[in-house]
Amino acid sequence: GDSVTQMEGPVTLSEEAFLTINCTYTATGYPSLFWYVQYPGEGLQLLLKATKADDKGSNKGFEATYRKETTSFHLEKGSVQVSDSAVYFCALRLSSGNTGKLIFGQGTTLQVKP
Amino acid sequence: KAGVTQTPRYLIKTRGQQVTLSCSPISGHRSVSWYQQTPGQGLQFLFEYFSETQRNKGNFPGRFSGRQFSNSRSEMNVSTLELGDSALYLCASSLGLTYTDTQYFGPGTRLTVL
Numbered sequence: 001g002d003s004v005t006q007m008e009g010p011v012t013l014s015e016e017a018f019l020t021i022n023c024t025y026t027a028t029g030y031p032s033l034f035w036y037v038q039y040p041g042e043g044l045q046l047l048l049k050a051t052k053a054d055d056k057g058s059n060k061g062f063e064a065t066y067r068k069e070t071t072s073f074h075l076e077k078g079s080v081q082v083s084d085s086a087v088y089f090c091a092l093r094l095s096s097g098n099t100g101k102l103i104f105g106q107g108t109t110l111q112v113k114p
Numbered sequence: 115k116a117g118v119t120q121t122p123r124y125l126i127k128t129r130g131q132q133v134t135l136s137c138s139p140i141s142g143h144r145s146v147s148w149y150q151q152t153p154g155q156g157l158q159f160l161f162e163y164f165s166e167t168q169r170n171k172g173n174f175p176g177r178f179s180g181r182q183f184s185n186s187r188s189e190m191n192v193s194t195l196e197l198g199d200s201a202l203y204l205c206a207s208s209l210g211l212t213y214t215d216t217q218y219f220g221p222g223t224r225l226t227v228l
Binding site for chain 1: 118120145147149156157159162164169170172204206208210213214215216217218219220221222
């Protein structure tokens, strides 16, 4: 079935380190792909999205490229800050069935130390 | 533009009771989706409403139900509460027109069942 797999956390980095969080997906057709972030005690915030192959989503220094050939949407940031500490979710939305359903990965906790 | 609001933010109930959660979408959004977030199961889709009609439903028992009003506000009801229903319940709104639409999440309602 349709699914999203993220690298397991927690990921612990020092401030200004390079971040990669891997995300791969299984889906029929050409889904839209999303990264959401959740800070403690809050809901989900959209970080970035890509809606077709080779699209690059970017926001606040974070980037992810929709790779159809490897069914991946890895999240990267060149220099993380303490304030980036949060849980990151990769998600997909199918292009068929006119559904609003988002399918999420299990989430990756990022902890950035000063 | 105001974001998605959810009320109440916190609820404590006992087993066997029922509960109603409310979600007000972003102005102009006609789609409201509900998700359950637990440490064990992660983020799971409950259902989606669009223009007062349920458009999609996840794999949850019939104790979980919802509805949407003409102003797009939505309510979710859980009857005969079980301990396992303790979770963060998130709603998300979107235009609901295409699979590329972004879903914007509210802060969630934290339900504790004792």
